[in-house]
Amino acid sequence: METQQLDSYMPESARDLEGWKLEPSAPSTCKRIRDSRVEIATQKTQNSHFFFSSRIEILFLMAAERYRPVSIEDLPSQLVIEILSSGKLSAIDLLHLELTSRTFGGSHGLYPHKFGSLVDYAAYQLCVSHSVYGKMERNAQRGLFDRCGGKWKRVLRFLQSVEQSSDMVETSAGNMQITTGRYHTLLISNSSLYSCGSSLCGVLGNGPETKQCVTFSRINFPSPAQVVQVSASHNHAAFVMQSGEVFTCGDNSSFCCGHKDTNRPIFRPRLVEALKGLPCKQVATGLNFTVFLTRKGHVYTCGANTHGQLGHGDTIDSPAPKMIELPEGIGYIVQIAAGPSYVLAVADNGVVYSFGSGSHFCLGHGEQHDEFQPRAIQTFKRKGIHVVRVSAGDEHAVALDSSGYVYTWGKGYCGCPELLRIDAIVQSKDNHWCCQNFHRCVLESGRPLFSVTTVQYMVVVGWGLAALDFQTGVSDKILSPRILDSLRAHHVSQISTGLYHTVVCH
Incomplete structure (x- = not known):
């Protein structure tokens, strides 16, 4: 499959997620692709299966059970869309694919012109089939779309973050959930x-x-x-x-x-x-x-x-x-x-x-x-x-x-x-469009509100007791949102606060 360096190829449709602090390489994306086996059956190939591997290849299983590697470029766009819309990949995964392959980042005439790439269209399909988005009133859907700058990958990122807010999240050490x-x-x-x-x-x-x-x-x-x-x-x-x-x-x-x-x-x-x-x-x-x-x-x-x-x-x-x-x-x-x-x-x-x-x-x-x-x-x-x-x-x-x-x-x-x-x-x-991950407030004496923003900084509001990690007295109050500088270098995924302690996953 044809790939290029991020600095030499970045389609306009993929620039909307700059600021997410993505690394040029995406090992976690490849791992999810490798671990998530996508099986697609079409009317013409009801006995055929497709497997999405870490090398972004498709192994085509014929009726005679003989394998032949097929390049992603050889597949019809409809099948690529099926793979991307399978629900196995995150918005970040989709962005990594769009940034590293003309197949995913280019326009193939399969979808309406308002979508700039296969990835854009796949993100749209994942959004409209999402349980949270589907229950929203039309004006609420429009409001979210506008807040996300008219970018479906951003909408998808927000919806997936909502799912993770009270559930397990992916961290550098694997899937985790913390509670105090x-x-x-x-x-x-x-x-x-x-x-x-x-x-x-x-x-x-x-x-x-x-x-x-x-x-x-x-x-x-x-x-x-x-x-x-x-x-x-x-x-x-x-x-x-x-x-x-x-x-x-x-x-x-x-x-x-x-x-x-x-x-x-x-x-x-x-x-x-x-x-x-x-x-x-x-x-x-x-x-x-x-x-x-x-x-x-x-x-x-x-x-x-x-x-x-x-x-x-x-x-x-x-x-x-x-x-x-x-x-x-x-x-x-x-x-x-x-x-x-x-x-x-x-x-x-x-x-x-x-x-x-x-x-x-x-x-x-x-x-x-x-x-x-x-x-x-x-x-x-x-x-x-x-x-x-x-x-x-x-x-x-x-x-x-x-x-x-x-x-x-x-x-x-x-x-x-x-x-x-x-x-x-x-x-x-x-962070002009939405609060990414949303987490619980503290119980009992130390009463800060923590939130994780789009770029995964930790924002805090509340009362001191040293739980806020600011250089303030134990009784000082933080009455407006402030970024926690000590965690600015980390990609925070989840937060939980106890009576006298705070735990952060990144």
């Missing part, structure tokens, strides 16, 4: 789970004999399983497996671990039996309760219910997960977040629902009343704001909308006032 509790940290690395810190009530998951781990120690499960998502609170944690099963460990005195047969600490991960047959996609842990989101978009809760945070219309505790009866027409829930005693839930139509403690205006209704059932935040609905992700802190909450704007509400003394759109984050250097 009060005095501990949990880490998923290549589907295995690790913990370190103080083991209050068995929250580290390594048995009653473990009181503290100063380095990461692997957590073993009853049977081999791949961990895909984790959530940690002060004294308990919950883990989602690739199968959809959920395990929990830690303090179960309030039955927040979902095991109604005991209120004693759970020192090793234990399967939540009540959720058998209900595969989950996400868990969120509050101070003494847990929220479960199933793959079908149903929400279950268990544990303490002092403020109605279980969402069942009462204040009765639940020792086992119980499904919330959502109002008619509420739609499919796609993401959840739990504060100390309140819950935020995002529906597929972009509406945000909240319930639980109304303290500090964290529910977003402009009043401090507790809500015992899910209630839509009307400010977003009235303004036609399509929310894609939320995060729940101790005394404030944050939302990311479909155009990349960040909104905060709650107690305002640390720079997080009620329903304020933070424009400064998206107007910072090299």
